[in-house]
Amino acid sequence: MAIRCSGFILRSGPGKTLSAYSCGGSRDIAQPTAWPEHVLDRVPFSFSGTEIGPHGKTIVQGFRSRPLMKSNTIMPNAMATTRWPHTTLIIGGARSGKSRHAEVLITSLPPPWRYIATAQAFDAEMRTRIAAHRAARIDGWETVEAPLDIATALTEHPERPVLVDCLTLWLTNLILGEHDLPAAAEALENALARRSACTILVANEVGLGIVPDNALARRFRDEAGLLNQRIAAGAGRVLLIAAGCALPLKQPDEESLR
Template identity: 60%
Template sequence: MAGEATRGPRLTLVLGGARSGKSAYAESLVQAEPAPWIYVATAQGYDDEMRARIADHRARRPAGWETRDAPRDLVGVLGATPPGRPVLVDCLTLWLSNALLDEADLAAKTGALVAACTRHPGPLVLVSNEVGFGIVPDNALARRFRDEAGRLHQRLAAIADRVVLVVAGLPLVVKGE
């Protein structure tokens, strides 16, 4: 499989709101490529509700998926994926939240992620929550998160071959085919 041309775009960014269907849509894009597929998970099961969400995501995926956890070292995990293997990252906003709560240098971390995505041979599908459609948050941390997510999405959309917004389970292609 390594060295084969991919059928889909090299880099796809899938955005949408909570429970919009973005993860299922992104999984379908990756599953259109030859297996085995790599699922890079950024969530951490700190409580029962999040553990249940993680379990639901795992149960939905058929055999052929290899899961790699990357709540913080997303760049390192992406760099260690074998060339030619389809990769899904779900989701960037959880990864960004982890970095923000760790008080990491967000400019450096997001810059390193954009560079890693630029280098990645693909196919690579990135999932993220579009959080900029709502009201202005009432606290500085939430406003910073919203702003950082918007900046990250803009940078990734600029280098992506395809950008898709998922609304009510329906994909709307914003860039590419």
């Protein structure tokens, strides 16, 4: 049975069985006679072959390289050194106390303080949560709603202390809106580099539980972890909040945070 597929080919080693993943599922394929030298371990390709045997084995007859598509995945920055000494990243699980701890830290500085909110009130539960957060904040806050473009909001008053709550909801908005994630992450980094005042970013730690049972949830979990890695690499301080207690993961000199 002749077949023609396009998808990803994974090579487990020279002369070993391969797996080819296409939109219609996956197939095991045997080692081709002439493997193109430029084929990597995982690369998009079109291929044709003959299906044989009860297990759907495929003998590959030919390859045709397809252009690599631009990835819409946030990648950890290779630069693991601190680039934004005035930036603090606070991560934690649901109801860990991370938002409260962030507000305590930033209100220890002179007002006014800017609060960049990324949540969108899609339903009654979210509207209730947003109202509760607003009611708990003391006077002196200026709230800016930025569900998508937090980079612009960060650069409007670089001299004022600012709290972003939270990066994970911002990421959710980007994914659901099918926005360019790498470009958004880069814009955020550039905005942080231009700030001269204390900047506190809140994010959820979502990778400590069970593996999600659907592709979208797994992608969200992965992107959230990658975003946290990227921001943590450049931040001057990183705190993990659990049960209302702060565990320093990265702690600079106090002078650099003022």
